[in-house]
Amino acid sequence: MNDELTPFLPLSPAALHILLCLAAEPCHGYGIMQEVARQSEGQYRLGPGTLYDNLQKLMDRELVDEAPCPASDDDSRRRYYRLTKLGRRVLEADINRLKRVVREAGSLLRLAHPKRA
Amino acid sequence: MNDELTPFLPLSPAALHILLCLAAEPCHGYGIMQEVARQSEGQYRLGPGTLYDNLQKLMDRELVDEAPCPASDDDSRRRYYRLTKLGRRVLEADINRLKRVVREAGSLLRLAHPKRA
DNA sequence: ACAGATGACTCGGAATACGATATAACGATA
DNA sequence: TATCGTTATATCGTATTCCGAGTCATCTGT
Numbered sequence: 001m002n003d004e005l006t007p008f009l010p011l012s013p014a015a016l017h018i019l020l021c022l023a024a025e026p027c028h029g030y031g032i033m034q035e036v037a038r039q040s041e042g043q044y045r046l047g048p049g050t051l052y053d054n055l056q057k058l059m060d061r062e063l064v065d066e067a068p069c070p071a072s073d074d075d076s077r078r079r080y081y082r083l084t085k086l087g088r089r090v091l092e093a094d095i096n097r098l099k100r101v102v103r104e105a106g107s108l109l110r111l112a113h114p115k116r117a
Numbered sequence: 118m119n120d121e122l123t124p125f126l127p128l129s130p131a132a133l134h135i136l137l138c139l140a141a142e143p144c145h146g147y148g149i150m151q152e153v154a155r156q157s158e159g160q161y162r163l164g165p166g167t168l169y170d171n172l173q174k175l176m177d178r179e180l181v182d183e184a185p186c187p188a189s190d191d192d193s194r195r196r197y198y199r200l201t202k203l204g205r206r207v208l209e210a211d212i213n214r215l216k217r218v219v220r221e222a223g224s225l226l227r228l229a230h231p232k233r234a
Numbered sequence: 235a236c237a238g239a240t241g242a243c244t245c246g247g248a249a250t251a252c253g254a255t256a257t258a259a260c261g262a263t264a
Numbered sequence: 265t266a267t268c269g270t271t272a273t274a275t276c277g278t279a280t281t282c283c284g285a286g287t288c289a290t291c292t293g294t
Binding site: 129131163164165166167168170171174192193194 | 258
Binding site: 028029030031048049052075077078079 | 242244
């Protein structure tokens with residue numbers, strides 16, 4: 001893979017969900033919380049503490065930066081965040097890592113759970 | 118899904134890799150470290166601190182328990198760990214969660230990366 | 235006007251990560 | 265048998281991260 005990305009990996013569940021949410025389009029904090037809950041069907045809920053800790057760290061590492069408010073938005077409170085190019089590459093790398101994990105698990109769990117014999 | 122499993126989710130990267138390793142067959146601590154490094158092609162390295170912290174917590178939660186030494190093993194130092202039934206179900210649930218994440222990411226990252234226009 | 239949802243953010247205790255370190259048994263070899 | 269590198273378990277202490285409770289302000293509908 002790409003060795004320069006490995007210091008960022010593996011992403012914690014919180015960081016992964018945040019980056020994934022921002023991969024679609026820039027979003028504001030509260031929206032990220034809702035979107036993460038929606039994507040996981042309520043199974044994983046991100047509180048404000050975890051969210052802003054992670055956002056700050058992601059910005060320090062330059063995986064995320066702040067975006068200008070879209071013209072379509074009239075709520076002045078919102079602050080928008082977006083993926084940087086580096087952030088996108090890190091996300092892709094971690095997704096590839098997870099694909100390998102899922103594939104590995106697929107064979108192991110199938111072998112251990114034969115439908116009949 | 119299964120609501121009784123959600124308190125265990127999401128698994129941290131370390132816990133996920135440990136459970137995945139044990140899904141194949143019971144294994145001892147040092148072997149888990151090597152296997153995790155091998156499975157991730159050296160990208161993710163699990164140190165002893167993280168390993169034993171996690172093993173202890175996984176045993177407290179009864180996702181893992183200690184297994185008797187296999188007869189084929191003559192090294193008396195080794196302590197073997199294995200998945201409990203609950204551990205296997207939690208692992209399966211988390212893998213299903215990750216499948217959803219990977220699928221979601223697939224469409225998002227493809228949409229954001231059109232080959233031409 | 236009021237209530238409830240939306241929105242950004244801080245705080246501090248609890249939990250977790252993780253390298254450095256300790257200890258010792260094993261295997262091979264000189 | 266002395267020695268060396270590897271295998272193996274485990275702890276310790278600091279750093280980092282998690283994460284709910286709480287604060288404050290704004291928006292939206294009635």
